[in-house]
Amino acid sequence: MENILDDYAHRNALRDVDTRLKLALGVGAILIGIFSTTPLSPLIIGLSMGVITVAIARIPFRLYIGLLAIPVSFAAMSGIVILFMTGGGDPLWTVTIFGFSFIMTTESLNLAVLVTCRTFGGMSSLFFISLTTPAVELFSVMRDLRLPKEFVDLSMLIYRYIFVLIGEAIAMHNAQVMRNGYSGFRRSIYAFSMLGAMLFIKAWEKGEALLVAMDARCYDGKLEVMEGERHLDPKGVVSVGCYLCFCSAITILCAGKNFF
Amino acid sequence: MHIMEGFLPSPWWQLWFIISAPFLIIGLYQLKRLFNEKRDTIPLLAVAGAFVFVLSSLKLPSVTGSCSHPTGTGLGAILFGPFVTSILGLIVLIYQALFLAHGGLTTLGANVFSMGIAGPLLAYGIYRGGMKVGLNIWVTVFLAAALADLFTYVVTSFQLALAFPAASGGIWASFLAFGTIFAITQVPLAIVEGVIIALVFKYIIAIRPDILVKLKVLSQSMVDRIRGSEA
Numbered sequence: 001m002e003n004i005l006d007d008y009a010h011r012n013a014l015r016d017v018d019t020r021l022k023l024a025l026g027v028g029a030i031l032i033g034i035f036s037t038t039p040l041s042p043l044i045i046g047l048s049m050g051v052i053t054v055a056i057a058r059i060p061f062r063l064y065i066g067l068l069a070i071p072v073s074f075a076a077m078s079g080i081v082i083l084f085m086t087g088g089g090d091p092l093w094t095v096t097i098f099g100f101s102f103i104m105t106t107e108s109l110n111l112a113v114l115v116t117c118r119t120f121g122g123m124s125s126l127f128f129i130s131l132t133t134p135a136v137e138l139f140s141v142m143r144d145l146r147l148p149k150e151f152v153d154l155s156m157l158i159y160r161y162i163f164v165l166i167g168e169a170i171a172m173h174n175a176q177v178m179r180n181g182y183s184g185f186r187r188s189i190y191a192f193s194m195l196g197a198m199l200f201i202k203a204w205e206k207g208e209a210l211l212v213a214m215d216a217r218c219y220d221g222k223l224e225v226m227e228g229e230r231h232l233d234p235k236g237v238v239s240v241g242c243y244l245c246f247c248s249a250i251t252i253l254c255a256g257k258n259f260f
Numbered sequence: 261m262h263i264m265e266g267f268l269p270s271p272w273w274q275l276w277f278i279i280s281a282p283f284l285i286i287g288l289y290q291l292k293r294l295f296n297e298k299r300d301t302i303p304l305l306a307v308a309g310a311f312v313f314v315l316s317s318l319k320l321p322s323v324t325g326s327c328s329h330p331t332g333t334g335l336g337a338i339l340f341g342p343f344v345t346s347i348l349g350l351i352v353l354i355y356q357a358l359f360l361a362h363g364g365l366t367t368l369g370a371n372v373f374s375m376g377i378a379g380p381l382l383a384y385g386i387y388r389g390g391m392k393v394g395l396n397i398w399v400t401v402f403l404a405a406a407l408a409d410l411f412t413y414v415v416t417s418f419q420l421a422l423a424f425p426a427a428s429g430g431i432w433a434s435f436l437a438f439g440t441i442f443a444i445t446q447v448p449l450a451i452v453e454g455v456i457i458a459l460v461f462k463y464i465i466a467i468r469p470d471i472l473v474k475l476k477v478l479s480q481s482m483v484d485r486i487r488g489s490e491a
Contacts (some may be wrong), residue, residue, distance in 0.1 A: 005359050033266055034273065034366050042266065070361050071264040078267065078420060079261060081437045085426035111424070122266025122364055129365075138358075143355065148288055150295050155351050157306030158313065164356065165307070165314045193456045197463030200311055200335075204471055207307035210446040211300055221300075 005130040012132050013058040013093075019137040021236050026129035028235075028244045031250050032251055033121035039114045039259060041251040042121030048243075049124035057132050067127055083112040110258040135159055153223050162208065168202050169195065262356070262371050263416060265364025272423040277369030282349060283377045287343040294344070305340065309348040312336050313355055330453045331412055334405035335460065337380030339475055340385045345384075349376025374415040383408035397478075397486060401461045406454025413446040414439065 014022065026159050029049060033042040053059050084095070084102035093104040172195050177183065181191035268276070294301055315332035338347040350372050354364045363371050383404040388398030421435035464472060469483040
C-alpha cells in the first residue's frame with residue numbers, strides 16, 4: 001500500500017510526453033513479448049524497459065528493484081510446476097518426493113524459461129506504463145476509445161475515493177497500532193476486521209456526502225472534464241516505432257530458438 | 261491470487277477475455293440502468309469500489325506470509341450483487357495492475373473471471389441460499405467469503421492448468437499441482453478472510469444496519485432479530 005505507483009507517475013521525467021505514445025510503447029512491448037516464441041525478445045524487452053524507466057523516466061533504481069520482487073513469488077511457484085509437470089525432450093533431472101518422481105526435461109526447462117522471461121518482459125512494460133502515465137490521463141484515452149461513459153465515470157469516482165480511503169485507513173491503522181491493535185494473531189484479526197468495517201462505514205458516509213455535493217452542482221449523470229490540447233512529438237513517434245520494430249524483428253528472426 | 265502479466269500464453273489470454281465478456285456486458289447493462297433510474301446509488305457504488313481496492317491492498321494478518329491480501333469481492337457481491345461487482349472487480353483489477361503492480365493487462369481477462377466473476381457469483385449464491393434455508397448469518401457470511409476466496413484460487417489454478425497441461429496426466433494432473441502449491445498460502449488466507457468479512461459484517465450491523473436494509477441485503481426484521489439476540 002505504501003507504493004502507490006501513481007505518485008511517481010506524476011513526477012517522472014516523461015510526464016509531459018503524450019499519453020498515447022507511452023501507452024503504445026508499453027502495450028506494444030507487452031504484446032510482442034506475449035506472442036514471442038523465443039525467450040530472447042521478452043528478455044531484451046524486460047531489460048530495455050527497465051533501462052528506459054530508470055534512466056530516461058528517472059524512477060529511483062531501488063524502488064524499481066523492489067517492484068520487480070512482487071511478481072517473483074508468483075513466477076517462482078508457477079515456474080516450478082511448469083518445470084516438473086510439462087514434458088517432452090530429454091530428461092535432465094529427476095526428483096522423488098513421497099514416492100512420486102518428478103522429471104525435468106529439456107522442453108519443460110525451455111517452457112519455464114520462456115514463461116519466466118515473458119512475465120519479466122510483461123511486468124517491466126507494465127511498470128513503464130504505471131510509472132510514467134498518471135491515471136488522470138488514462139481517462140481521456142479511455143474516452144477516446146469510446147468505452148461506455150458510465151464505466152469511465154465510475155472509474156474516475158473510484159480513483160478519487162481510493163486516495164481518500166487510503167488516508168483514512170492509514171490514520172485508523174496508526175491509531176490501532178498505538179493501542180496494541182496488532183500485537184498478536186487474534187488481536188490482529190479483530191483489529192483488521194474493525195478497520196475494514198469502519199472503513200466501509202466511513203466510505204458510505206463519504207458517498208452520501210458526495211451525493212449531496214454532486215446534486216448541489218446539478219449533476220445530471222455526466223461528468224465533464226476539461227482536457228488540454230495534445231500533440232504528438234514526431235521524434236517520439238519515430239523512436240517508439242523503431243523500438244517496436246526492433247523488438248518485433250528479434251521475435252521473428254529468433255522464433256522458436258531456445259537457450260537449452 | 262493474480263496471474264502476472266505475460267504468464268498466460270497466446271490462445272488462453274484472449275479466450276478468458278471472451279469468456280468474461282458476457283458477464284461484464286450484463287454488469288454494464290445493470291450499471292447503465294442504475295445510472296438512469298437510481299442515480300443516488302452511483303456515488304455509493306464508487307466508494308464501494310474504492311473500498312474493495314483499499315481492502316485488497318491492505319496486508320492481512322497471515323500465517324504464511326507472502327501474497328496475503330484479501331480479495332474483498334465476496335463482500336461486494338453480498339452487498340451489490342454479482343454482476344455489478346464484476347464491473348467493480350474489473351476497475352479494481354486495472355488499478356491494481358497499474359498502481360500496485362499486481363496482475364497485468366493481458367491477463368486481465370483471466371483475473372477478472374476468477375476474482376470478479378467466479379468468486380462473487382459463488383459468494384452471492386451461498387449468501388442468498390444460506391439466508392433462504394435460515395442458516396446462521398455469521399456462518400453464511402463466513403462461508404460466502406471464505407469459499408469465494410477459495411474458489412477464486414481454484415479457478416486460477418484451473419486457468420493455469422489449461423494453459424500448461426502436464427505431460428503425463430494432462431490438465432487434471434497439472435491442476436492438482438498448481439492447486440497444491442497455491443493451497444499453502446491460499447487455504448489459511450481464505451479462512452482468515454472468511455472470519456474477517458463475518459466480523460466486518462457484524463460491526464456494520466452493530467453501527468449502521470440501515471445501509472444493509474437499504475441495499476436489501478437484510479430485512480429490517482432480520483436486523484432486529486440479530487441485534488436482539490446479541491444484546
